[in-house]
Amino acid sequence: xxxxxxxxxxxxxxxxxxxxxxxxxxxxxxxxxxxxxxxxxxxxxxxxxxxxxxxxxxxxxxxxxxxxxxxxxxxxxxxxxxxxxxxxxxxxxxxxxxxxxxxxxxxxxxxxxxxxxxxxxxxxxxxxxxxxxxxxxxxxxxxxxxxxxxxxxxxxxxxxxxxxxxxxxxxxxxxxxxxxxxxxxxxxxxxxxxxxxxxxxxxxxxxxxxxxxxxxxxxxxxxxxxxxxxxxxxxxxxxxxxxxxxxxxxxxxxxxxxxxxxxxxxxxxxxxxxxxxxxxxxxxxxxxxxxxxxxxxxxxxxxxxxxxxxxxxxxxxxxxxxxxxxxxxxx
Numbered sequence: 203x204x205x206x207x208x209x210x211x212x213x214x215x216x217x218x219x220x221x222x223x224x225x226x227x228x229x230x231x232x233x234x235x236x237x238x239x240x241x242x243x244x245x246x247x248x249x250x251x252x253x254x255x256x257x258x259x260x261x262x263x264x265x266x267x268x269x270x271x272x273x274x275x276x277x278x279x280x281x282x283x284x285x286x287x288x289x290x291x292x293x294x295x296x297x298x299x300x301x302x303x304x305x306x307x308x309x310x311x312x313x314x315x316x317x318x319x320x321x322x323x324x325x326x327x328x329x330x331x332x333x334x335x336x337x338x339x340x341x342x343x344x345x346x347x348x349x350x351x352x353x354x355x356x357x358x359x360x361x362x363x364x365x366x367x368x369x370x371x372x373x374x375x376x377x378x379x380x381x382x383x384x385x386x387x388x389x390x391x392x393x394x395x396x397x398x399x400x401x402x403x404x405x406x407x408x409x410x411x412x413x414x415x416x417x418x419x420x421x422x423x424x425x426x427x428x429x430x431x432x433x434x435x436x437x438x439x440x441x442x443x444x445x446x447x448x449x450x451x452x453x454x455x456x457x458x459x460x461x462x463x464x465x466x467x468x469x470x471x472x473x474x475x476x477x478x479x480x481x482x483x484x485x486x487x488x489x490x491x492x493x494x495x496x497x498x499x500x501x502x503x504x505x506x507x508x509x510x511x512x513x514x515x516x517x518x519x520x521x522x523x524x525x526x527x528x529x530x531x532x533x
Contacts, residue, residue: 204230206273208260208306209280210253211235213384214320216245218277218422223249225426234258234269235280236298244516245383260302263309270309275316275429278306281356283322284387285349286531289473292348299352300359307363310371317371318429319360323414323439324350325375328476331412336480337375339437346474357437364435372432374425376440377481380502381418382509386517387524390503393452393466394510395521397459404533407471409449412478416442417496424483427492441481442494451503458504469533 205222209215210233222229232254235241246255258265260280270276280302282288282295303319310317326337327344343358345351363369384391393403424440432438446454453463486492496502510517 203228204232204272204274206232206234206269206276208234208276208278209241211237211241211243211245211255212279213240213245213388214379214418214421215279216242216383217381217418218279218425219246219253220249221419221422222426223252232256232269232273234260234266236260238282239520240283240385242383242516261297261305263305266305267309267312270306270315271313273315275318276306276310277425277429278303278317278319281353283349285347286387286472286533288347288349288352290531292352295348295352299349300355303356303359307359307369307371311363311367311369314370316429317360317369318425318432319356319371319373320425321357321373321375322350322353323375323377323441323479323481324476325354325357326479329478329480331410331478333478336482337439338482339439339485346476361435370434372428372434373437374428374440375437375481376421376424377414377416377442377444377479379418379421380415381506382513383516384418386520387527389448390451390455390506391510391517392524393455394459394507395517397456397461398510398514399521401525403452403456403466404469404528405448405452405466406469406475406533408468409452410447410477411475412445412447412480413451414441414479414481415444415446415451415499416440416494417502420494420496423495424486424492427486427490431490438486438490439481439483440486441483442497444499445478445480446499454500454503455507458500458507
């Protein structure tokens with residue numbers, strides 16, 4: 203298979219490339235990445251000799267058409283993803299997430315190439331903390347932020363291109379990922395690197411917000427199963443039954459790093475902060491036979507902490523600028 207991975211230098215995309223080459227050594231991988239602040243060449247250094255790496259914009263129709271024409275399948279990770287950044291400036295999110303996805307769709311339509319579009323559970327809005335319900339593929343879209351609104355728009359474009367033009371595409375909406383190579387602006391790596399640099403970790407509000415955590419490797423194995431065997435036009439939800447509130451995650455990180463579990467600062471909550479995400483992955487498990495391997499969240503978190511301890515050269519150059527941005531927001 204000749205596989206084009208958009209956003210393959212980002213957190214989830216880079217891990218997908220590593221996993222794909224390890225599990226499917228016969229796959230020919232091309233990575234297209236714009237190398238914004240969230241994309242890192244260093245994330246692909248271990249596999250640099252095994253891939254073709256293209257620096258470019260997914261909204262560049264000519265480049266995208268050329269790359270798609272030489273591919274059998276596209277896995278579309280490329281996106282702007284950080285909610286705080288979307289609240290501060292939504293324009294890049296519209297360009298990357300909406301125009302970029304449109305550009306990919308037009309290219310795969312012209313060349314008859316299989317597409318898998320990677321999305322987020324944030325398109326569904328949020329659930330009440332005391333609500334036993336979980337998101338399913340029938341949950342109505344109700345995005346809360348400019349980020350999730352642009353991802354919802356992208357999902358709907360994919361659905362309509364499947365129906366209107368017969369594009370061979372699937373969609374996955376996943377819960378919160380954690381693991382190696384995640385940018386230090388995100389919640390878990392920010393707290394880990396705060397401890398490693400002698401800072402006090404920061405928690406939005408009371409930390410009651412619940413997220414459904416999944417290890418990035420489990421997510422990417424699910425993506426591969428969908429790419430290989432998913433029903434065209436279908437949306438699959440990827441989750442690992444990992445619901446935990448942010449306060450619990452914070453205290454677990456501190457305990458695993460031999461710090462007082464209450465050694466953190468509360469900061470002003472994010473505007474419109476979603477309360478709870480929860481995924482029902484039953485169709486993925488029942489129909490495609492996927493099951494998560496990293497079911498012990500604390501063990502996965504401990505491994506992630508060790509990765510950041512061992513890879514300071516990867517994240518250290520990013521840390522000061524990220525904390526300066528947060529400081530300017532009072533966070």
